[in-house]
Amino acid sequence: MKLLSLVTAMIVSAAAVPISTSSSTTGIVPGKYFDRIVIFVFENADFLRTTNNAYFGSLAERHNGVELTNFVALTHPSQPNYIGLISGSTEGSVDDDKVTIDRETIVDLLERKNISWKTYQQDYPGGCETKMRIGKYARKHNPFISFKNIQSNPERCAKIVNADVLDEDIKNDTVPQYVFYTPNMDNDGHDTGVVHAAQWFSKFLEPRLKEPTFTKNTLFVSTFDEAKHYTHVPNRVQTVLFGPDFKRPSNATTDNKTYNHYSILRTIEDNWDLDHLGLVDRIAVPFTL
Numbered sequence: 562m563k564l565l566s567l568v569t570a571m572i573v574s575a576a577a578v579p580i581s582t583s584s585s586t587t588g589i590v591p592g593k594y595f596d597r598i599v600i601f602v603f604e605n606a607d608f609l610r611t612t613n614n615a616y617f618g619s620l621a622e623r624h625n626g627v628e629l630t631n632f633v634a635l636t637h638p639s640q641p642n643y644i645g646l647i648s649g650s651t652e653g654s655v656d657d658d659k660v661t662i663d664r665e666t667i668v669d670l671l672e673r674k675n676i677s678w679k680t681y682q683q684d685y686p687g688g689c690e691t692k693m694r695i696g697k698y699a700r701k702h703n704p705f706i707s708f709k710n711i712q713s714n715p716e717r718c719a720k721i722v723n724a725d726v727l728d729e730d731i732k733n734d735t736v737p738q739y740v741f742y743t744p745n746m747d748n749d750g751h752d753t754g755v756v757h758a759a760q761w762f763s764k765f766l767e768p769r770l771k772e773p774t775f776t777k778n779t780l781f782v783s784t785f786d787e788a789k790h791y792t793h794v795p796n797r798v799q800t801v802l803f804g805p806d807f808k809r810p811s812n813a814t815t816d817n818k819t820y821n822h823y824s825i826l827r828t829i830e831d832n833w834d835l836d837h838l839g840l841v842d843r844i845a846v847p848f849t850l
């Protein structure tokens with residue numbers, strides 16, 4: 562299966578026609594498919610529960626998107642999924658306990674190409690705070706702080722910010738090219754459920770999708786860390802790729818190819834020719850965009 566995935570990945574990469582991008586905003590590194598990616602990670606919901614929700618279920622059709630109907634999470638419980646999302650492996654994290662992992666992440670790859678990044682964490686106080694839980698903020702959903710080369714580097718740490726900073730960045734036209742947004746334990750559905758998460762997301766997202774400084778040539782990704790029921794095999798979750806200003810080469814509204822969280826990482830690596838981390842990202846299947 563590994564070889565097959567690799568071959569599929571190569572075919573997809575070779576067949577994809579790059580979209581020419583140009584940007585007047587200084588410092589933007591143009592990508593093959595998009596100039597910015599914004600990732601939202603929600604919590605613990607089975608695929609059908611999410612896709613049957615009026616808001617999550619209509620996200621693709623509302624915003625020029627595609628729903629991935631065969632997207633599986635990496636494991637249970639939460640934290641290793643987040644660790645995998647940015648580092649290409651769950652190694653070093655098997656549960657939600659405090660870990661500090663010493664290896665490279667997407668941050669290293671982005672910085673080598675001068676591509677800006679930030680993670681917006683709801684209720685995070687900033688200042689390199691390493692506590693596991695502060696109010697409705699949970700470190701297990703903030704993978705960045707659990708990597709040694711981010712946690713111990715003040716310049717990098719400063720890019721883990723309270724989510725309220727996003728509105729300032731939208732206003733100032735300084736939203737970075739890689740955005741990882743974690744809603745708090747209520748708004749991501751963890752302590753509340755899909756209905757609350759959907760209410761929060763629609764109220765949060767809809768007005769901001771009208772801001773060109775947020776949406777310009779941007780691929781938005783809405784995903785869930787894991788299915789709610791551990792007995793559900795595969796561990797299928799809803800993921801939607803969308804964006805009002807994303808020039809999507811395909812007009813498919815659903816895609817039933819098998820993807821997982823590493824596909825997000827791999828798509829980013831391919832978009833900016835970032836090379837890879839040499840872990841599962843290397844054989845992961847990138848999205849057909």
Ligand SMILES: *[C@@H]1O[C@H](CO)[C@@H](O)[C@H](O)[C@H]1NC(C)=O
Pocket residue numbers: 673674675
């Ligand atoms: C990144 O920016 C630095 C400082 O401006 C520059 O020296 C370097 O060549 C840039 N690297 C790439 C890959 O563009």
Ligand SMILES: *[C@@H]1O[C@H](CO)[C@@H](O)[C@H](O)[C@H]1NC(C)=O
Pocket residue numbers: 726729730733735
């Ligand atoms: C946005 O711009 C204002 C005015 O220049 C500045 O004070 C503020 O720090 C900026 N916000 C961010 C998040 O950079």
Ligand SMILES: *[C@@H]1O[C@H](CO)[C@@H](O)[C@H](O)[C@H]1NC(C)=O
Pocket residue numbers: 812
């Ligand atoms: C999708 O796009 C292709 C080519 O761009 C076009 O031929 C086809 O009719 C489109 N399909 C739909 C459903 O819009």
Ligand SMILES: *[C@@H]1O[C@H](CO)[C@@H](O)[C@H](O)[C@H]1NC(C)=O
Pocket residue numbers: 630631817819
């Ligand atoms: C999607 O793929 C799975 C197997 O990978 C299959 O069981 C399912 O029927 C497919 N769904 C659709 C809508 O094609």
